[in-house]
Amino acid sequence: MTLQFLKFALVGGVATATHVLAALLFFFAAGIDAFTANLMGFVSAWLLSYGGNRYWTFSASGPHRVTAPKFLLVSLVGLLFNMAIIYVASDVLALPFWLSLAIVVAVVPILQFAASRYWVFVGFGSPEAGR
Secondary structure, eight states, X not given: OHHHHHHHHXXXXXXXXXXXXXXXXXXXXXXXXXXXXXXXXXXXXXHHHHHHIIIIISOOOSOHHHHHHHHHHHHHHHHHHHHHHHIIIIIISOOOHHHHHHHHHHHXXXXXXXXXXXXXXXXXXXXXXXX
């Protein structure tokens, strides 16, 4: 499981860099508005994250029509957790923003890993998936 989590973290890091670079490219080079450029960056990162985790992290072989919607739901729920933590930590508890972000970075990826391992790709992946 440790190696699998490290793979998940590496894919997440590459996906984050992809999001940022794609958004900047769409914004500055293509002249697309910031909202759309960011959305396109998110989609680019999501595709990389789904593919990287499906094929490398979890060695999954299940049908995309099953795993892709689940992975998208996990991604969107992760975003909601992200926003909820930021709101509670920064606005309700008045913690510094950097600390709120640190909490997000410490909590959300672990939840997304668990959801991916035990729900999204369970039964479709490597023997250690789901254990």
